[in-house]
Amino acid sequence: MDTIMEYIMFMIDRSDQIFTLTWQHIYLTALAVAIAIAIGVPAGILITRVNKLSSVVIGIANAIQAVPSLALLGFLIPFLGIGTVPSIVMVFLYSLLPIIKNTYTGLSNVDSAMIEAGRGMGMTDGQLMRMVQLPLALPVIMAGVRISAVTGVGLTTLAALIGAGGLGQFIYRGISMVNNQMIVAGAIPAMILALLVDFALGLVEKAVTPKGLKQTNGKEVEA
Amino acid sequence: MIKFENVAKRYGDTTVVKGLNIEINDAEIAVLIGPSGCGKTTTLKMINRLIEPSSGAIYINDQNILKADPIELRRNIGYVIQQIGLFPHMTVGQNIGLIPTLKDWPEDKKNARIKELLELVGMPPEEYMNRYPNELSGGQQQRIGVARALAADPDIILMDEPFSALDPLTRAQLQDELFNLQQELHKTIVFVTHDMDEALKLGDRICIMKDGEILQFDTPENLLRHPSHGFVEEFIGKKRMWQQPEYIKAEDIMITNPIKATPNRTLTQALEIMSSSSVDSLIIVDDKNKLLGIVTAKQVRSNANKARRLEEIYERDILSVKLDDSMADILKLMAQNDIGYVPVTDEQGRLRGLITRSSLVNVLGDKYVGEE
Numbered sequence: 001m002d003t004i005m006e007y008i009m010f011m012i013d014r015s016d017q018i019f020t021l022t023w024q025h026i027y028l029t030a031l032a033v034a035i036a037i038a039i040g041v042p043a044g045i046l047i048t049r050v051n052k053l054s055s056v057v058i059g060i061a062n063a064i065q066a067v068p069s070l071a072l073l074g075f076l077i078p079f080l081g082i083g084t085v086p087s088i089v090m091v092f093l094y095s096l097l098p099i100i101k102n103t104y105t106g107l108s109n110v111d112s113a114m115i116e117a118g119r120g121m122g123m124t125d126g127q128l129m130r131m132v133q134l135p136l137a138l139p140v141i142m143a144g145v146r147i148s149a150v151t152g153v154g155l156t157t158l159a160a161l162i163g164a165g166g167l168g169q170f171i172y173r174g175i176s177m178v179n180n181q182m183i184v185a186g187a188i189p190a191m192i193l194a195l196l197v198d199f200a201l202g203l204v205e206k207a208v209t210p211k212g213l214k215q216t217n218g219k220e221v222e223a
Numbered sequence: 224m225i226k227f228e229n230v231a232k233r234y235g236d237t238t239v240v241k242g243l244n245i246e247i248n249d250a251e252i253a254v255l256i257g258p259s260g261c262g263k264t265t266t267l268k269m270i271n272r273l274i275e276p277s278s279g280a281i282y283i284n285d286q287n288i289l290k291a292d293p294i295e296l297r298r299n300i301g302y303v304i305q306q307i308g309l310f311p312h313m314t315v316g317q318n319i320g321l322i323p324t325l326k327d328w329p330e331d332k333k334n335a336r337i338k339e340l341l342e343l344v345g346m347p348p349e350e351y352m353n354r355y356p357n358e359l360s361g362g363q364q365q366r367i368g369v370a371r372a373l374a375a376d377p378d379i380i381l382m383d384e385p386f387s388a389l390d391p392l393t394r395a396q397l398q399d400e401l402f403n404l405q406q407e408l409h410k411t412i413v414f415v416t417h418d419m420d421e422a423l424k425l426g427d428r429i430c431i432m433k434d435g436e437i438l439q440f441d442t443p444e445n446l447l448r449h450p451s452h453g454f455v456e457e458f459i460g461k462k463r464m465w466q467q468p469e470y471i472k473a474e475d476i477m478i479t480n481p482i483k484a485t486p487n488r489t490l491t492q493a494l495e496i497m498s499s500s501s502v503d504s505l506i507i508v509d510d511k512n513k514l515l516g517i518v519t520a521k522q523v524r525s526n527a528n529k530a531r532r533l534e535e536i537y538e539r540d541i542l543s544v545k546l547d548d549s550m551a552d553i554l555k556l557m558a559q560n561d562i563g564y565v566p567v568t569d570e571q572g573r574l575r576g577l578i579t580r581s582s583l584v585n586v587l588g589d590k591y592v593g594e595e
Binding site for chain 2: 113114116117118119120121122123124127131132135210211212
């Protein structure tokens with residue numbers, strides 16, 4: 001029977017490999033989420049400007065989200081082959097919806113009085129977006145990025161199936177070799193990674209919340 | 224000067240503003256008022272083109288603004304909106320300095336202006352400049368809103384129900400501050416409100432609107448005294464004038480048929496007139512009704528020779544007031560000179576009426592008590 005000691009010994013033994021795979025995992029996830037931000041945020045901005053597009057774009061993102069992840073991966077292989085590219089594309093596609101949706105929600109929930117004040121003072125559409133709408137929507141957009149990144153860490157474990165590496169490699173190899181130590185050596189870092197990403201992006205979310213929107217507890221307000 | 228020429232706004236089949244023609248003079252506060260849906264806010268927002276007119280033209284200093292660049296236009300018009308027009312993610316200083324920022328002012332000029340404006344609205348810059356709007360009370364926030372509108376020193380300021388969300392005390396205070404500020408700054412202010420008290424307090428002229436049309440655009444005094452329209456009178460409130468003592472004139476409180484006599488009457492006749500009308504004095508007028516003086520029953524009785532004529536004894540040195548003297552002035556005059564009556568004349572000195580202590584009691588009693 002395995003003891004906890006043996007698990008730890010196994011992990012220390014393979015620490016070099018775990019380290020490499022963790023980096024690979026982070027790299028794959030980060031790249032996919034970064035592309036999703038680069039495309040999702042502008043798409044979200046676009047559909048708040050051209051409201052007719054919003055149901056179409058969100059509909060497509062929703063449909064992609066509904067496809068089972070393994071099926072999506074299988075679907076991508078005939079077009080993109082195996083390796084890094086299809087796995088990044090898969091995580092990217094899954095990350096799109098929360099980012100587009102939160103960008104759209106965040107921007108459309110900006111108080112219309114703010115927009116009118118900005119416009120009434122002579123802001124151009126671009127200035128209004130940059131100086132008013134985006135700063136006010138940023139906390140909501142960041143919440144979307146956070147969801148994407150955390151699910152992305154989980155999804156990237158599938159990348160090992162098509163030879164892209166990452167911590168999934170230990171998990172699948174462990175399953176096929178019926179080696180519990182190896183499964184856990186992949187699963188635990190993946191779990192910790194997801195929690196760390198969630199925590200770190202939570203801090204970022206707080207940091208980007210404009211100071212004036214935070215609760216001012218205990219500050220006195222006089223007439 | 225802001226001039227509307229046949230300005231209309233239609234949304235599909237509904238017309239919210241029907242062919243407006245208004246001229247708003249420089250350095251006046253023009254108040255737009257009316258029931259909700261009357262088109263007052265639409266009218267205001269057409270001045271900075273947040274709403275584009277469907278037809279007609281709007282001129283500012285003879286320039287058709289519909290042909291101007293809307294962005295540039297708005298940067299040169301101050302705009303204060305209802306409630307929270309301040310950007311919550313910007314400090315007080317950043318909010319006030321917004322239009323200067325948009326206009327690319329150099330940093331030091333901008334900062335100097337922000338400090339100057341904070342001083343102007345009575346908020347010490349060192350204390351408030353770096354605070355956020357949600358750390359301020361509603362009244363302070365709206366002061367910043369006014370300061371922000373003044374930042375680039377525009378000639379025109381549009382205010383859309385700026386004080387409606389404030390509590391009555393703060394509202395009254397900000398109204399006073401705005402009024403005092405205007406005495407210094409002489410801006411052209413277009414002010415939308417639904418509060419008649421506010422309109423009367425601030426407006427040099429008040430424009431009463433209903434269903435997209437102007438019913439009357441006039442000074443507060445003329446609106447109160449000569450409402451052009453049943454609706455105007457009803458909207459202002461019939462008794463409103465009696466709550467504004469400065470607008471109550473001699474003609475509103477005088478009796479219009481005082482007992483009078485010409486100087487050639489004999490004393491016997493005079494006594495007869497007094498007793499048949501139950502009065503104790505007569506106003507003396509000439510045959511053209513021009514006020515000459517007054518005579519009391521006591522003066523008449525103290526003369527033994529009742530065949531003498533009034534012209535020999537009546538009091539020529541008397542005080543009188545004009546038709547449009549205000550009630551406050553009249554009361555002061557009567558109290559200071561300790562007189563119980565004062566004749567009212569028109570510009571030509573002709574007798575038009577008489578105010579006595581008992582007529583005052585009757586008239587005011589009717590207005591304040593009788594109509595309840």
